[in-house]
Amino acid sequence: MLKDKEQTIIEVQQLKKSFGDDVVLKDISETVKAGQVICVIGPSGAGKSTFLRCLNVLEEPTSGKVLFEGSDLTGIKEEELNHLRQKMGMVFQSFNLFPNLTVLDNLQLAPLKVRRLSADQAQKQAHKLLTQVGLADKAAEYPASLSGGQQQRVAIARALAMDPEVMLFDEPTSALDPEMVGEVLKVMRDLAHSGMTMVVVTHEMGFAKEVADQIWFMADGYIQEKGKPEDFFAHPKTERAQDFLSKILS
Amino acid sequence: MKIKKLLLMLVFLMLGMLISFGHVQAAGDNYLQKVKQKGTLVVGTSADYPPYEFTVKKSGKTNYVGLDVDVAKKFAKNLGVKLEIKNMDFDSLLVALETHKVDMVIAGMNPTPERRKSVNFSQLYYRGNQYMLINKKDAAKYKNIHSFKGQTIGAQTGSLQYQLVKEQMKGNSIKGLAKLNDLVIALQSGKVNAVAMEEATAKAFAENNRSLKVINPHFDVTSSQTGSAIAFPKGADSMVTAANKTIKQIKQQNLINKKYIPQAGKYMTSNTKKSTMLNYWTYFAKGIEYTLLITAVSVFFGFLLGTLFALMRLSHVKIFHLIAVWYIEFVRGTPLMVQVMFVYFGIGTIIQSLPALVAGIIAVSLNSGAYVAEIIRSGIQSIPVGQTEAARSLGMSQREAYRYVVIPQALKNIWPALGNEFITLIKESSIVSIIGVGDLMYQMQLVQAATYKGVLPIFIAMVLYFIMTFGLSNVLGHFERKMKHA
Ligand SMILES: Nc1ncnc2c1ncn2[C@@H]1O[C@H](COP(=O)(O)OP(=O)(O)OP(=O)(O)O)[C@@H](O)[C@H]1O
Ligand SMILES: [Mg+2]
Numbered sequence: 001m002l003k004d005k006e007q008t009i010i011e012v013q014q015l016k017k018s019f020g021d022d023v024v025l026k027d028i029s030e031t032v033k034a035g036q037v038i039c040v041i042g043p044s045g046a047g048k049s050t051f052l053r054c055l056n057v058l059e060e061p062t063s064g065k066v067l068f069e070g071s072d073l074t075g076i077k078e079e080e081l082n083h084l085r086q087k088m089g090m091v092f093q094s095f096n097l098f099p100n101l102t103v104l105d106n107l108q109l110a111p112l113k114v115r116r117l118s119a120d121q122a123q124k125q126a127h128k129l130l131t132q133v134g135l136a137d138k139a140a141e142y143p144a145s146l147s148g149g150q151q152q153r154v155a156i157a158r159a160l161a162m163d164p165e166v167m168l169f170d171e172p173t174s175a176l177d178p179e180m181v182g183e184v185l186k187v188m189r190d191l192a193h194s195g196m197t198m199v200v201v202t203h204e205m206g207f208a209k210e211v212a213d214q215i216w217f218m219a220d221g222y223i224q225e226k227g228k229p230e231d232f233f234a235h236p237k238t239e240r241a242q243d244f245l246s247k248i249l250s
Numbered sequence: 251m252k253i254k255k256l257l258l259m260l261v262f263l264m265l266g267m268l269i270s271f272g273h274v275q276a277a278g279d280n281y282l283q284k285v286k287q288k289g290t291l292v293v294g295t296s297a298d299y300p301p302y303e304f305t306v307k308k309s310g311k312t313n314y315v316g317l318d319v320d321v322a323k324k325f326a327k328n329l330g331v332k333l334e335i336k337n338m339d340f341d342s343l344l345v346a347l348e349t350h351k352v353d354m355v356i357a358g359m360n361p362t363p364e365r366r367k368s369v370n371f372s373q374l375y376y377r378g379n380q381y382m383l384i385n386k387k388d389a390a391k392y393k394n395i396h397s398f399k400g401q402t403i404g405a406q407t408g409s410l411q412y413q414l415v416k417e418q419m420k421g422n423s424i425k426g427l428a429k430l431n432d433l434v435i436a437l438q439s440g441k442v443n444a445v446a447m448e449e450a451t452a453k454a455f456a457e458n459n460r461s462l463k464v465i466n467p468h469f470d471v472t473s474s475q476t477g478s479a480i481a482f483p484k485g486a487d488s489m490v491t492a493a494n495k496t497i498k499q500i501k502q503q504n505l506i507n508k509k510y511i512p513q514a515g516k517y518m519t520s521n522t523k524k525s526t527m528l529n530y531w532t533y534f535a536k537g538i539e540y541t542l543l544i545t546a547v548s549v550f551f552g553f554l555l556g557t558l559f560a561l562m563r564l565s566h567v568k569i570f571h572l573i574a575v576w577y578i579e580f581v582r583g584t585p586l587m588v589q590v591m592f593v594y595f596g597i598g599t600i601i602q603s604l605p606a607l608v609a610g611i612i613a614v615s616l617n618s619g620a621y622v623a624e625i626i627r628s629g630i631q632s633i634p635v636g637q638t639e640a641a642r643s644l645g646m647s648q649r650e651a652y653r654y655v656v657i658p659q660a661l662k663n664i665w666p667a668l669g670n671e672f673i674t675l676i677k678e679s680s681i682v683s684i685i686g687v688g689d690l691m692y693q694m695q696l697v698q699a700a701t702y703k704g705v706l707p708i709f710i711a712m713v714l715y716f717i718m719t720f721g722l723s724n725v726l727g728h729f730e731r732k733m734k735h736a
């Protein structure tokens with residue numbers, strides 16, 4: 001499971017994205033290495049979600065390249081893209097669990113239909129992942145009967161069921177009541193410690209400080225500044241970052 | 251050389267003319283031959299017009315009887331072919347003839363000049379007088395056409411009586427309905443003050459309803475119009491000639507007065523004797539069977555079509571999208587009744603053997619498809635994009651995301667709306683009775699005609715429709731609750 005620390009998982013080259021005349025991502029070139037945890041922070045509307053969605057091409061970049069383990073995801077065949085996407089788990093702000101399926105079936109659907117695991121394998125794996133996120137007893141429940149924190153943990157387990165190389169999180173705790181944030185962050189922290197490569201868009205500065213290997217500060221469609229959390233939070237270099245930090249820490 | 255070329259051109263020219271004109275001409279010679287080849291004479295009639303044509307129940311089966319049916323039988327026998335009767339609305343008869351759904355029409359029809367424009371008539375085979383049916387309590391008031399001043403007169407639309415009332419009772423308003431039974435109900439409930447109809451028919455109604463009475467209002471009838479003739483398609487001279495031979499024979503032997511009318515009279519009284527509704531339960535049962543059959547088959551095809559059109563409408567391929575949008579808008583913007591008639595008579599001109607039942611099912615399915623498409627589309631669009639995105643992020647293709655994530659949820663959401671469509675179709679399918687499909691509505695009309703009772707069959711049909719829709723809605727509700735728990 002643990003990869004060579006120097007291996008590049010994701011490489012973004014001159015990524016640009018616009019919606020009509022609205023240029024949201026202006027020019028981004030970055031790399032994510034195996035086992036790294038990147039926290040992307042920045043003001044609302046900076047383009048964080050758009051950036052994250054470009055990484056697994058849920059959003060088609062306007063120009064530039066997104067390389068996943070060496071293969072360019074832009075301009076490849078649909079089937080290849082579908083295949084590579086399996087290896088990039090994604091967790092959404094609004095969970096997006098399948099409400100018509102039980103927790104267990106939420107975890108089994110894609111492994112059965114896409115990875116083509118046997119029913120037996122899929123079920124075993126689902127139970128293992130549910131134990132990992134602390135929800136072993138909820139297998140037969142429907143999402144609607146779970147709390148927000150539980151639903152988000154199921155969503156993480158669902159993404160993990162595809163055995164991904166990297167996990168993308170888009171503000172996984174912003175839709176939660178404050179008392180449930182902790183349980184989700186704990187699962188993410190455990191995941192980080194197990195060596196998972198992660199890109200996390202978040203407003204949880206405590207989590208970012210503690211878990212991130214690197215902070216990417218994003219504003220106006222650029223990554224304005226990046227660095228180790230201890231450096232970034234103590235001595236932000238750019239004015240934008242200083243401004244942003246003073247606002248959220250006050 | 252030149253002459254040869256010219257000749258060749260001439261030959262081509264004539265060939266072209268033959269192809270374009272030959273259709274009509276050749277057919278004129280062919281009509282009789284075609285019937286003989288088929289071995290059946292298909293006769294259109296409107297069997298609610300005793301003693302001309304009406305139905306009786308004999309050991310559970312519906313039989314068409316009356317003097318017209320006897321004339322048709324005689325004609326078929328002379329031709330050496332079998333007789334097949336197609337029963338439909340009087341108004342639809344001539345269209346059916348023009349579109350070759352039937353070989354001839356015999357329905358106590360008067361050969362008016364208007365009708366002569368579109369069809370060919372045989373000689374008259376029977377002359378009856380034009381009478382008026384009134385409520386008994388008005389007997390003192392009404393003597394002849396001049397004593398009806400300012401009153402409303404009912405008559406069957408498209409009938410000779412309708413013409414007579416319009417032309418000779420100018421001071422009266424006229425109410426036209428397609429079915430005599432409905433006119434008699436209108437009379438009994440005071441909606442009209444009298445109904446103009448043929449002598450024998452009027453007498454039959456009066457005999458079976460104590461509150462009704464018959465008078466001869468002395469319409470001025472020029473003899474050429476008062477009488478019944480058989481209608482054939484334009485150009486079917488061979489058939490007209492053959493029919494006239496049979497008519498001559500019938501007249502020589504005075505068969506109509508001596509044999510056919512007394513026979514019809516017997517059927518009419520025997521119908522009256524057993525005119526409790528219980529005797530006609532097989533009619534209603536058959537009607538329910540057809541109504542459910544039409545509905546179920548139409549729901550099935552409507553669902554397939556609806557899914558197809560919904561996906562087309564949501565498609566990014568422009569031409570698919572446009573086709574679906576126009577289809578849906580067009581079907582939803584036109585009445586089902588017109589669609590049913592268009593399919594039966596319109597498509598019927600291309601495929602002449604298209605049975606009314608199939609035409610009805612096609613029309614109702616096509617209609618339902620448009621409504622179901624909108625239900626399915628709104629169902630699919632009601633699923634949040636987050637669901638598709640979650641599916642795609644797990645590596646599913648667009649198709650897989652639709653199939654495993656979006657569609658199952660959409661179906662669950664639209665289940666009640668689909669159930670409603672099913673129930674709506676049970677009711678709406680009653681329209682197919684106008685082209686003679688034997689659904690519940692149609693059977694109700696047969697019972698009306700056979701029993702001379704107007705309202706009771708309507709009431710029974712209404713209750714039966716309600717039992718079907720209410721039962722179905724309960725069954726669907728049961729499944730809906732089950733699905734919610736699942
Ligand atoms: N599908 C879209 N169509 C048009 N504009 C879009 C679309 N998605 C995002 N945008 C625009 O792009 C800009 C960046 O949006 P994005 O969601 O990436 O910001 P963000 O940094 O994630 O903000 P937040 O912290 O509020 O989530 C916004 O101005 C938004 O309106
Ligand atoms: Mg965002």
